[in-house]
Structure formats: structure tokens, C-alpha cells
Amino acid sequence: MAAPRKPAEAGDLTPELLGTPQWTDQMVAAAGIPMYDVPFLTVGGGIGSFVTLDYLRIYGVPTGQMKVVSNIDHPWQTYEFLTRCSQIPRPERIRSDSSSRPDNIWGFPSYGLEEAWKEKNPIYLWQLLTEPILNDYWTPRAGTVFANLEREAKRIRYWDMLVKGQVRMVRKRAGGGYFTVVTPPEGAAPTKRIVFRSRFVHLAIGYPGLKFLPDLQEFRTKYSDYQHVVNAYEPHEQVYEFLKTRPGTVVIRGGGIVASRVLQRLFDDREKYGLKTQIIHIFRTFITGSHGPHIWARRKGGDGWAYQGFNYPKSVWGGQLKAQMRKLEGAERAAKYKEMGGTNTPKRRRWQEQMRAGRAGGYYHAVQGTVDRVEPTPDGRLVSYVRSSDGIIREPVADYIIDCTGLEADIAEHRVFADLLQYGGAYRNPVGRLEVERHFEVKGTASGDGALYASGSATLGGYFPGVDTFLGLQIAAQEIADDLAGRGFVRKMGPLRSTSQWFKWVFNSPV
Amino acid sequence: MVPTLIGRIQTRLFLLATVGVVMTLLIMPIVPGTDAPLGDLYVTGLLVLAAVGILGIGWELIYHLLMQFRWEKDWPTSFGLLTLVPEGLLLYFLLRSGAIGFIDPIPSSTFWTHFTVVWVSMWLVANGPMRVPFIRWRFRGGRVL
Structure with a gap:
């Protein structure tokens, strides 16, 4: 009734x-x-x-x-929560251009000029002058952004x-x-x-809202385990705390900026506390070098990653790509989005060094693969069934899995x-x-x-x-x-x- | 600012006509290497600006072509400064060879002082202060109109 x-x-x-x-x-x-x-x-x-x-x-x-x-x-508030979870506390630098200031519609003086002035640090000016050729892009501290927004x-x-x-x-x-x-x-x-x-x-x-990778969502629901399979955008400090208590293995999923950040945290902790953390990094799309349809549309890449300074090619904010997209409709527009899209991360010198050291030291393993399912092992760890495009099946066992794919609902x-x-x-x-x-x-x-x-x-x-x-x-x-x-x-x-x-x-x- | 082709050309001409003219008026009384009357120097200086503008359209076409090889279709800050070298050299040799007949011969120290001061000033303005009065400029690839 x-x-x-x-x-x-x-x-x-x-x-x-x-x-x-x-x-x-x-x-x-x-x-x-x-x-x-x-x-x-x-x-x-x-x-x-x-x-x-x-x-x-x-x-x-x-x-x-x-x-x-x-x-x-x-x-x-929300931005700060998400950046903090994804390993960018206030003193760390976000991935954003110096003159993209949400607190200043003119973008002048840029964050770079402001930090150089306040910290009396002319090195920042040199970096701004030589980015991205001789140096990484200069990017602002999260704290600089928040303090200025408050003002x-x-x-x-x-x-x-x-x-x-x-x-x-x-x-x-x-x-x-x-x-x-x-x-x-x-x-x-x-x-x-x-x-x-x-x-x-x-x-x-x-x-x-956040969306989990389907196999990870299935695991979390089936085994009611929200501690060992985590999304990088939710609080997951327990992972880093656990690794300080005993040697462990972490699986990272995803090839974007958040994966880079989480990797940096794991490498930093390894160095700082003398840890023995093993890292297995699974890329669904493994980029081995420059990629793109023709010489005028080719993005750099390597070791699994696609490299790009910011979330989009720089010209979307005012240059050629912005002008082109403004004229496109329907399928043509979707195709253009596809051409410039794809997960990517900046090629920062520090990250490159850390990954090189990790590969040489045998504690960072990057592999291509799609994960069919994740299951618990009898001793309470997690086994991923990973299938690579060359047919090899891997079954890495880890203590934690961090989903860094940042899928959106x-x-x-x-x-x-x-x-x-x-x-x-x-x-x-x-x-x-x-x-x-x-x-x-x-x-x-x-x-x-x-x-x-x-x-x-x-x-x-x-x-x-x-x-x-x-x-x-x-x-x-x-x-x-x-x-x-x-x-x-x-x-x-x-x-x-x-x-x-x-x-x-x-x-x-x-x- | 990440330029489009038309934006590049417009920004160049606009900055030459504003910053370029102001800097020429300020710098000419104190440039080294010449004792020509100030009036003649002003005429020469303004004609040099005009030549930078006209030759510049050709240069911008080349820069635009080179930019196509960059994935981001951007033009790093340093490029805007370093292009001073090829542009200055070309103009200097054209003047020396007499190929630009309507500009009187200029001593090299006079030319390079004027050219460098104007160029660096324009580059500085384009990398920040330009956005203060013109809030839409950077989102339009450097178009002023």
C-alpha cells in the first residue's frame, strides 16, 4: 500500500x-x-x-x-580542502601561471613579482624570464593565493x-x-x-562530484574498505602514516598532476624518514615520447607521462586555440577538445630527478595496464589484476591503492x-x-x-x-x-x- | 599574453605608437654618438619606429610560423625580449647599406641605444602594465581593436 x-x-x-x-x-x-x-x-x-x-x-x-x-x-574553502588532500599544503606551489590571479582581474603585478618583492628573491624574476625554456614554469604558493583572495x-x-x-x-x-x-x-x-x-x-x-575508477569503487563497496583504497582528493594521511611505521607498497593509478604530487610526497617521505616504500605506478595510457597527429600538434612525453605546463595548452587562455575554439560547433569542437585533451602533468625538474632515482634504486616501477579487479589477500593486503596491452598479466600486491585519476561525475x-x-x-x-x-x-x-x-x-x-x-x-x-x-x-x-x-x-x- | 597573428601585429604597432614614441622623445636628447640637432634626431627616431613597424609585420609572420611548432602555441616571455637581436641587426644593416633611403645614416651607438631602450620598454609594458587599462587585451591574443 x-x-x-x-x-x-x-x-x-x-x-x-x-x-x-x-x-x-x-x-x-x-x-x-x-x-x-x-x-x-x-x-x-x-x-x-x-x-x-x-x-x-x-x-x-x-x-x-x-x-x-x-x-x-x-x-x-573547497579549493583549499582539495589541494591539501592532494598534497599541496599552503607552502607548496600549485600548478598555475604567475599572472592568473583570481584576486586581481588585471593579473598585474603577477604572483611572481609579488613573491619576489615580499621575499626579496630576485631568483623568481630570473625564473619568470627564462620559463619554460631554461627553467620550470614559476608557479605560486597555495598560501599566496589564499592570503590574496582573503584580502x-x-x-x-x-x-x-x-x-x-x-x-x-x-x-x-x-x-x-x-x-x-x-x-x-x-x-x-x-x-x-x-x-x-x-x-x-x-x-x-x-x-x-568525484568518481572512482570502477574496479576500485567495486572493491570499496564489496569489502566495505575505505581505508586501503583511497582517492587522492579525499583525506588519506593514514597511507603516509602507515608507511612510516613499516615498509610497504603503494599502487598509484593515473598519470596527471595529482599522481605527480602524490609521488612526490612518497619520494619526499622516503628520503626524509629513510623509508623503504615500494611504488607501483599503473598508467592506463603509457606515453613513451612526443605524441600527436602531425608536427604542428605534438606534445612532449615520456616514461608514461604526457607533459604540459598547465591543465591546457597555454594558448587556450587568449591565443590561437581560444580564437579557434570560439568558432567551432558540434563534432568539430568535440574533435578539437580531443586533440588537445588527455591527462598530463608538468615536466618539473625535481620530479624527474626523483623518478630517475626511483627507477635506478628499484623502488619505483611504472607499468602500462588496465585493472580488471582488485581483491584482498588472506593477509589483508590488496592484489590488483593488471592486464597490459602486450598481453602480460601482472598481479602486484600492495598495502594501499591511491586513485589519482580525478574522474569527474x-x-x-x-x-x-x-x-x-x-x-x-x-x-x-x-x-x-x-x-x-x-x-x-x-x-x-x-x-x-x-x-x-x-x-x-x-x-x-x-x-x-x-x-x-x-x-x-x-x-x-x-x-x-x-x-x-x-x-x-x-x-x-x-x-x-x-x-x-x-x-x-x-x-x-x-x- | 599569448598572441594570435593579428594580435601580435596590432600590439606591435600600438606599442610603437605609444611607448615607442614616448621613449624616443625621452631618450633622443641624451643618446650618445651624435651631435645632430635634436629636431633631426627626433625625425630619425620616429622613422626608425616606422621601419620597426613595417619590417615587423614580416617578422611577426615568421614568429607566428615558428610558434606553430610549439604544442602550446605560446610565445615565452624571453622570446619577446631576445627577438631584439635579429630585428635590430637586420634593421641596422639595412640602414648601413642605405637600403632604407628615407632615413639618414645613424651612428651605431645612437641606433643601438635608441633601439634597445625602445624595445625593452615595449617588452616591459607588454608583460604587465598593458593589462591595467586594457583588461580584454590578453584574452584576445593581443588584439587592441
Whole structure:
């Protein structure tokens, strides 16, 4: 027998609202949900929301015109959690260009100039001058990024705009604009939901979630073991602690930046504490040298890795690739993404030395292979059944397996996107994520004189490729701010205002 | 800034017309190796800038071609500085040989002082300060228009 249908309590979503793609003001009022007006609302509260608000504040929008809804307290919180788990604490350097500064829309002075000045270290300037030819790319410390974000957040009065809560959905409003349904924290509001009514909404909710390699997910579920098979993006300090107590073997899966970082940690600990850790590194795609279809599209590689300074070839943020991709549609665009895609990592001199020493010392073994399954051994260790393309089957036994593949879940795993795809008119781009315009308006979601924008990882596959990066988020923010200027929400910023605002940034005075 | 072909050319011409002109006006009164009247030096200096601009379009085509061999399609900071050498040498020999008839002969120390100061100033501006007034410039491959 079906359970009796409980009437929705006042202030909650009703079946009528849930089933209707476009809501009227009366429908929301009838449900007893309190409604607040704000012209521009950004959802997420991470770095994507932050840089968009930063742009708009600098263009001249007052704090009273904008809100950010988020379940985190400060914009770098999630980023810092993920970088710390993946072995980049504040003093370590992230993989990002010196002039990609989410706290400074001009990218000048770059992080490199700032660190050189503060630490009185001219070596950084030499590295900036000679990168990437004679030196590795200069990259900023995670701590430099976070400290500067905090400074800028205070300057633009970020916290005056922050509303804590979980966004449940965004629906079109009859007459133009959108309703954003928010579940405030327990006890923060008299009703279960509140609604923001806005002309413009911006979604920057980040990665929909982590996805495990299927064989590792199966192992974790089947044996309820979440300690020995871990994802590099979740806390896994127990692995390094265990290895300090006795010699052990670790299997690493993946060939990207996170694998490099985890390897560095294992090598560093080996050196620092005199450990005997054995490392088996499984690459699904094992790169042996330069690769690519022709001489004008060939990336360097070797020892399993594909080498690239940053997440994307540098020209996606403003050069040739950006210009080309902007013109491509459908299958052609997907093909271009494929050509420049693939997991990669920077070829840093220190990492190369560590791996060389590991190969020579017989404690670092890189192999090509796909893993059929992982099983526990009678003594509580883990055996991987690895099949190489040359037919060899290996069965390495390890104490821990670290998944460094960084697979991302489908966008529909996130409720807000799922709802948008089902009711909001949004659809997928050629690589399966959210299709957006060149100015980052989500296609198919226009509502009267309002507009719905999205930036970040969910929009990968669009006319601009580098979306899930610091500079990419700023490029999106600039496109959005300029589009909003075209719609009369703010004045477009020209050279004079830009220069005077830059001086305000320099002197840390309010916008 | 990672340039496109049209962006390269526009940035070069824009910087020559702004930074180049300003630096020429500032440096000409104190360049070594000449006692020509300041007015003549200014004319010569500005004509040199024009020659750097016109020859530069050819140079940029070559740089653009070379850039295609780079996976990232980027142009490292140091390249922007080091190209001073081939460009300066070509222009110097063209002037010496009289191939550019509308520019009067220049003593080598005068030429190289002016050329280097202008080049390094333009390179410095392109690597940072240019982004202060022009926030869209770096995302458009160096296009000014």
C-alpha cells in the first residue's frame, strides 16, 4: 500500500511547484515560501562566484544589488580542502601561471613579482624570464593565493553579499527572471525554504562530484574498505602514516598532476624518514615520447607521462586555440577538445630527478595496464589484476591503492543541473556538459529580460576550453560582466575606470 | 599574453605608437654618438619606429610560423625580449647599406641605444602594465581593436 501523501508544510516546495517549469509570483506566495528580491544572484560561493562578483564590483555594482548563496564560509574553502588532500599544503606551489590571479582581474603585478618583492628573491624574476625554456614554469604558493583572495574578498565586501544555504533549484519566472530556491541552514529561517527572485542568476557550483575508477569503487563497496583504497582528493594521511611505521607498497593509478604530487610526497617521505616504500605506478595510457597527429600538434612525453605546463595548452587562455575554439560547433569542437585533451602533468625538474632515482634504486616501477579487479589477500593486503596491452598479466600486491585519476561525475549528479536539464531548457554540449554561449549564458534558459549564466567545470566543452582554471573563471567573469553591461545592469568598464580601479586594488582601498 | 597573428601585429604597432614614441622623445636628447640637432634626431627616431613597424609585420609572420611548432602555441616571455637581436641587426644593416633611403645614416651607438631602450620598454609594458587599462587585451591574443 502506498504511503499516504503528506501535504507539504507551509514554506516548502509543493508538488505543483515541483512539476511546473515556469513559476508565477502567486504560486510561490501560495506555497508560503518567503521571497527576497536581488537583481543578481550567484550560486556556489567558490572561486567561480568570487571572481564574477569581483569583476562586477569593480565594474561598479554595489553590494546591495548582488547576493551569493553558498554552503561554505569563504570562497577558497573547497579549493583549499582539495589541494591539501592532494598534497599541496599552503607552502607548496600549485600548478598555475604567475599572472592568473583570481584576486586581481588585471593579473598585474603577477604572483611572481609579488613573491619576489615580499621575499626579496630576485631568483623568481630570473625564473619568470627564462620559463619554460631554461627553467620550470614559476608557479605560486597555495598560501599566496589564499592570503590574496582573503584580502580581495574583504576589499569588495564579499561577506556582505553571502547568504548561507543549499540551492535546490533555479526555475524560470513568468514575466522574466528566475526563482532560486534555497534551503537555509537549520534554524536560520522560519521556513524550510526561501526563494530569491532575480533577473540574473549565475551558477558556479564546481565539480558535481568525484568518481572512482570502477574496479576500485567495486572493491570499496564489496569489502566495505575505505581505508586501503583511497582517492587522492579525499583525506588519506593514514597511507603516509602507515608507511612510516613499516615498509610497504603503494599502487598509484593515473598519470596527471595529482599522481605527480602524490609521488612526490612518497619520494619526499622516503628520503626524509629513510623509508623503504615500494611504488607501483599503473598508467592506463603509457606515453613513451612526443605524441600527436602531425608536427604542428605534438606534445612532449615520456616514461608514461604526457607533459604540459598547465591543465591546457597555454594558448587556450587568449591565443590561437581560444580564437579557434570560439568558432567551432558540434563534432568539430568535440574533435578539437580531443586533440588537445588527455591527462598530463608538468615536466618539473625535481620530479624527474626523483623518478630517475626511483627507477635506478628499484623502488619505483611504472607499468602500462588496465585493472580488471582488485581483491584482498588472506593477509589483508590488496592484489590488483593488471592486464597490459602486450598481453602480460601482472598481479602486484600492495598495502594501499591511491586513485589519482580525478574522474569527474556527470553534471546531472548535481541536483541543480539535473533540474535545469529537466525543467529549465538547458541541454548538453558536444562533450556532455552544459552548453553555454560565448558569453556563458546557458543556452535554452533565457527568461524574459533575464539571463542565466554558468561558469566552471560544468561548462567544459563550450566555445572556450579553459573553464575550470583560475584564468578561465576570470575570462568567463569578464564575458558575463560585459554581457550584463550590454543589458544595462552595469556600465562597461573602459581604460580609465580600469586604471583607477587598479590603483584602488594596489592601495587596498574599497572599490 | 599569448598572441594570435593579428594580435601580435596590432600590439606591435600600438606599442610603437605609444611607448615607442614616448621613449624616443625621452631618450633622443641624451643618446650618445651624435651631435645632430635634436629636431633631426627626433625625425630619425620616429622613422626608425616606422621601419620597426613595417619590417615587423614580416617578422611577426615568421614568429607566428615558428610558434606553430610549439604544442602550446605560446610565445615565452624571453622570446619577446631576445627577438631584439635579429630585428635590430637586420634593421641596422639595412640602414648601413642605405637600403632604407628615407632615413639618414645613424651612428651605431645612437641606433643601438635608441633601439634597445625602445624595445625593452615595449617588452616591459607588454608583460604587465598593458593589462591595467586594457583588461580584454590578453584574452584576445593581443588584439587592441
